[in-house]
Amino acid sequence: MHSKLCGHAVGEIGEYVERGIALGLDAIGFSFHLPIRIPVDYKINVTREELDFLATEIERLRAKYAGRIPILFGGEADYLPGNEKEVEALAAAYPFDYLISAVHFVGDWAFDHPAAAPDFDRWDLRKLYEAYFGLVREAIRTGLFDVVGHVDLIKKFGHRLEGDWSDIVAELCAEMRRGDVAMEINTAGFDKPVGEQYASEEIVGGAFAAGVPILFGSDAHAPEQVGRYFDRAIALARSVGYTSYACYARQRRRLLPI
Ligand SMILES: [Zn+2]
Ligand SMILES: [Zn+2]
Numbered sequence: 001m002h003s004k005l006c007g008h009a010v011g012e013i014g015e016y017v018e019r020g021i022a023l024g025l026d027a028i029g030f031s032f033h034l035p036i037r038i039p040v041d042y043k044i045n046v047t048r049e050e051l052d053f054l055a056t057e058i059e060r061l062r063a064k065y066a067g068r069i070p071i072l073f074g075g076e077a078d079y080l081p082g083n084e085k086e087v088e089a090l091a092a093a094y095p096f097d098y099l100i101s102a103v104h105f106v107g108d109w110a111f112d113h114p115a116a117a118p119d120f121d122r123w124d125l126r127k128l129y130e131a132y133f134g135l136v137r138e139a140i141r142t143g144l145f146d147v148v149g150h151v152d153l154i155k156k157f158g159h160r161l162e163g164d165w166s167d168i169v170a171e172l173c174a175e176m177r178r179g180d181v182a183m184e185i186n187t188a189g190f191d192k193p194v195g196e197q198y199a200s201e202e203i204v205g206g207a208f209a210a211g212v213p214i215l216f217g218s219d220a221h222a223p224e225q226v227g228r229y230f231d232r233a234i235a236l237a238r239s240v241g242y243t244s245y246a247c248y249a250r251q252r253r254r255l256l257p258i
Helices: 013-023 048-064 084-093 114-122 125-141 166-179 187-191 201-210 230-240
Strands: 028-033 071-078 098-102 182-186 214-217 244-249 252-257
Touching: 013 028, 013 048, 028 048, 028 098, 048 071, 071 084, 071 244, 098 125, 125 166, 166 201, 182 187, 182 201, 182 230, 187 214, 187 230, 201 214, 201 230, 214 230
Parallel strands: 028 071, 071 098, 182 214, 214 244
Antiparallel strands: 244 252
């Protein structure tokens, strides 16, 4: 879940929690876009001051909703080559339950921004996928992250790599296993041009075969998006063999039955 402080989401975080309770979720986790320096000047990430406020807000809501739903305090951190120290400093400064790695930039190109779509034409798609997944693997290798977020976000606008790209998938899954991270099945993609969850069926199958745990994320930027399409995500996870999903507290993982 996000919050209106990211600048591109709406609703009070308490409204997200209320929605989670109404849906009967086991827990709800907020993973604000952390204050990481990024090579664009529009507002995506929260500031340090906003994060301080949100951390306090999470504490307040935990007390308010105690016994009704566990509320997790996570963070989504942009991975850019060389920003490990920045991520590390944030991880040390806040009591995060989990940290999600997010690749939103190839070089300084914000490929997931709606204005970016025409720039896809400049790439050979295979080379772009190699560059993108190379960054995803680099992020895992930093050892700073618990969860790989929206792992194949590069397909957001429908730029699917046709043909056999099982080598890229195999490398990715092996890296996730080596890095002992969980992979998010992110249902926001159903509402994007690509029209499916992040982590394609092929990747979810590869992750299961490699022994990588999963968890479910609705990447909600509005209260009514909490838990969106979880029925589909759960059906997919079950279809490849998953019977459990990961949940984090203070960056320790446990597995819960789906
Ligand atoms: Zn966002
Ligand atoms: Zn993201």
